[in-house]
Amino acid sequence: MKRISLFCGHYGSGKTNIAVNYAFKLAAEGLPVAIADLDIVNPYFRTKDSEKELEAAGIKYIGLPFAGSNVDLPALPAEMYGLLERKDYYVIMDIGGDDRGAYALGRYTPMILEEGDYEMFFVANFYRPLTRTAEEALGVMAEIEAAGGIPFTAIINNSNLGPITKPETVEATRAEIEKLSALSGLPIAFTSIDASMEGRPNLPDLFTMELQKKPF
């Protein structure tokens, strides 16, 4: 278990859902957990939507100063430096999509690399139109690494079609995620699935997520 977990990927790949559920998992294990929302790209669906549930689980939440305030400014939270320096929390960082989102990470890169106790996850959904193949996903990985300055250490298969996802939907992407693993030389950390899915894909290392329900 590394102290810092970073979640990056193509926008809309499911980074926020995974980061939030990963925080719940660590907190359930009794670890002191902080989650930082560093998504400077998407002003709509974000970590802040789960703020109450996170705090109820004893998870420290750090958001962008203007997140949810309708002020569309890419300002980063000041408390972030404290979290990285004091080392008193397991820190989960939810980074914005693509290379544009990863630029926000660059500011903390020297501290993270110096400490060295981190995992940098690439979240892949092969049902997203611009990452349909391992090769396309690898291209996005390279762009994110160039922008953020931190090399990936593992990949996560979050391939899904939203509410119509079936076990077979996820299983069908096995060859692609294994190809991405081979091309990048990185291990597959886990395959993430919605807890409400009927049945379970026949794949190793499943990570089950509770997703927020919307009123529409």
Place this chain on the structure above:
Amino acid sequence: MAEVVLMKGNEAIAESAIRSGCLYYFGYPITPQTEIAAYMAKTMPKRGGVFLQAESEIAAINMVYGVAGSGKRVMTSSSSPGVSLKQEGISYLAGSELPALIVNVQRGGPGLGGIQPSQSDYFQATKGGGHGDYHMIVLAPSSVQEMADLTSKAFDLADKYRMPAMLLADGTIGQMMEPVVLPEGKPNLIDKPWAANGTLMKRKHNIINSLNLDTPDLERQNFERYKKYAVVEENEVMYEDYMMEDAEVCIVAFGIAARVAKNAIAAARKEGIKAGLIRPITLWPFPKKPIAAAAEKPELKGFISVELSMGQMIEDVKLASSMKKPVELVNRAGGMIPTPDEVLTAIRKMAGGDK
């Protein structure tokens, strides 16, 4: 086999537009529609198309005017404040009888407003917006699938009637992700003998213009245009009839509001209240006939217009129903979305169950 992908509403518009034969996109970034421009920037060069970030929304709509005149499919997109800037160009497109797609992923206003979803540009979209006597075809998607389908439909209708079409979406549908089956990419392109695309010395040159200083002739043009609009109103109305066959309460709602309304209707029916929905898919032409027909039904107690505005579409509901039954409003504004409970409370009240 049809390809299913998981897309944001904004991405679905962009991909569907390209597959519908639109290879020209001009725009300027604004939340919550920027993914359209971002997708076009990334994708158009690989598909043989043109993406250009204009210096302003005004420049973008005038670039659209130019390409539309050459007969090619073309679009721009923006969100509410940016669409206000485009109104002059839209009026010129209408006056010059040019087909083009304008996408408005609405946010709360007026003025700079906010970045959360809204439907408060209904008046602007359906009643003019720009100057002069004109209409646009206005389509209102209610899902990511419809973002794709209606984009394609908008191009076809715009070409068929030589008039601008608008996709009137909102920030929620623009940002939300749902599975989508994309159009196959066999666009329905028609001949445009009127286009100013070079005579090759084989015909008289075409002139595209909205200026006409011959006053009686300008009047004639206006009357001709309204004959065309009458044909559109007769033939192109689209709406969804949802559980209306036995309804005692009729909700009228479009876009994201219609999705909230459906949840409220499900809850009402569990309580034994027969609620139904007329969901306009075309906002212009507005589905007047089904609303007029519902108003005639003896069992119908009234209409509830559910909107993310201070009450704009409700005026068309009142006109279409000739006020034969009460018309109530359930609304949120400024970026807020009505909850199913708020709609359910209004349904109960109209049905007479809430004492």
